[in-house]
Amino acid sequence: MMSAHSEEALKALMLLSLDGDEAAYRRLLNAVRVLLIGYYSRRMAAATKADMEDLVQETLLALHSRRGTYDRERPFTAWFFSIARYKLIDHHRGRGGRIMAETELGEDVESDYNEEALTARMDVERLLEGLPEKQRELIRQVKIEGQSVADTASRIGQSESAVKVGIHRGLKALAEKLRGGK
Amino acid sequence: MRKTDNIIDSLVGDLKPVPRHALERRFAIGILPALAVSLVLMLAILGLRIDMAEALMLPAFWIKSAYNALLAIAAFLAAYHLARPDGSQGRFFQIAAAIVVTMAVVAVIQLIMSPVDTYPKMILGSSALHCPLLIFLFALPVFAGNIWVLRRGAPTELRLTGFIAGIAAGAAGAWVYSWFCTENGMPFVLIWYSLGILLTGILGSLMGPRLLRW
Numbered sequence: 120m121m122s123a124h125s126e127e128a129l130k131a132l133m134l135l136s137l138d139g140d141e142a143a144y145r146r147l148l149n150a151v152r153v154l155l156i157g158y159y160s161r162r163m164a165a166a167t168k169a170d171m172e173d174l175v176q177e178t179l180l181a182l183h184s185r186r187g188t189y190d191r192e193r194p195f196t197a198w199f200f201s202i203a204r205y206k207l208i209d210h211h212r213g214r215g216g217r218i219m220a221e222t223e224l225g226e227d228v229e230s231d232y233n234e235e236a237l238t239a240r241m242d243v244e245r246l247l248e249g250l251p252e253k254q255r256e257l258i259r260q261v262k263i264e265g266q267s268v269a270d271t272a273s274r275i276g277q278s279e280s281a282v283k284v285g286i287h288r289g290l291k292a293l294a295e296k297l298r299g300g301k
Numbered sequence: 302m303r304k305t306d307n308i309i310d311s312l313v314g315d316l317k318p319v320p321r322h323a324l325e326r327r328f329a330i331g332i333l334p335a336l337a338v339s340l341v342l343m344l345a346i347l348g349l350r351i352d353m354a355e356a357l358m359l360p361a362f363w364i365k366s367a368y369n370a371l372l373a374i375a376a377f378l379a380a381y382h383l384a385r386p387d388g389s390q391g392r393f394f395q396i397a398a399a400i401v402v403t404m405a406v407v408a409v410i411q412l413i414m415s416p417v418d419t420y421p422k423m424i425l426g427s428s429a430l431h432c433p434l435l436i437f438l439f440a441l442p443v444f445a446g447n448i449w450v451l452r453r454g455a456p457t458e459l460r461l462t463g464f465i466a467g468i469a470a471g472a473a474g475a476w477v478y479s480w481f482c483t484e485n486g487m488p489f490v491l492i493w494y495s496l497g498i499l500l501t502g503i504l505g506s507l508m509g510p511r512l513l514r515w
């Protein structure tokens with residue numbers, strides 16, 4: 120099964136949404152909402168939770184009102200994270216915190232969502248497909264989306280150590296796959 | 302969290318299909334009528350150049366027209382790409398530089414082939430001072446059309462997008478003005494037309510961050 124947050128899956132949902140498919144659109148918005156929480160929480164260490172929720176909502180509204188600017192031939196995540204990044208910069212600017220925005224938006228963000236990083240991410244997705252579903256989801260949530268071990272553990276109803284062990288095993292299996300593949 | 306759920310509900314409820322090429326269509330709707338307004342304005346205020354019939358035979362007339370048209374097309378294309386959040390200006394600055402350099406070469410060739418006493422006429426002409434201002438004036442409707450389109454787009458580099466939108470409008474305004482202007486000196490076009498285009502570009506880069514924010 121394809122992951123709910125892979126480029127391929129999101130793009131498929133976006134294309135359906137552009138044609139007016141409401142169910143697909145709802146799934147898309149719920150999926151990108153999770154991505155946004157991960158994205159902003161990694162970049163707004165000092166921010167309050169209410170602030171982040173505002174930003175997530177504003178980005179969802181922007182996705183909606185600007186959806187006509189999506190080019191169906193190009194990756195969805197590149198388009199979407201460009202909006203997220205713009206909204207983050209705009210958010211800091213609105214507070215007169217231009218300098219802060221620029222320091223926080225260092226190479227980290229710049230390098231995260233260029234085409235090269237995207238293809239790399241798609242490669243990672245492909246690798247992950249080979250893992251058992253549970254390990255795959257743990258690695259995705261913690262290592263790729265950047266959510267905390269504690270949050271992930273409480274969401275799936277397991278202990279933190281179980282999450283850590285799952286991730287560790289998954290990564291080990293990936294490493295072996297890579298070694299074996301070469 | 303509850304509120305976000307509500308927002309998602311209302312966005313889903315508001316979903317309407319987006320036609321393919323929605324952005325291209327919006328550019329056409331915003332810019333072509335604006336260009337028509339500029340042309341009508343020019344015809345009403347100035348009229349076509351008095352020697353139009355002969356001018357159509359002059360390479361100088363067509364080179365002048367092509368210079369502005371090519372700059373406008375390059376800038377409009379770049380502005381179109383910049384209207385997408387993940388778009389870039391591509392090679393706009395290289396292309397614009399190539400067009401200007403080609404024009405400079407043409408201007409130098411024309412100067413070399415002409416007697417020295419015609420230089421003032423070819424460089425300053427008889428309209429050097431008001432030419433850039435009139436170009437700026439005829440650029441304004443197109444500039445407004447451009448901004449109208451881009452405000453519904455999602456540009457992320459507001460100053461750059463404003464600048465290029467200004468250059469596009471300026472070059473379109475210059476193209477409109479070239480139907481009136483009787484100057485045949487290529488150095489004149491290179492200097493004074495480019496100045497008028499640049500003025501509009503500066504206007505765009507100043508207004509971009511304010512007007513294009515979303």
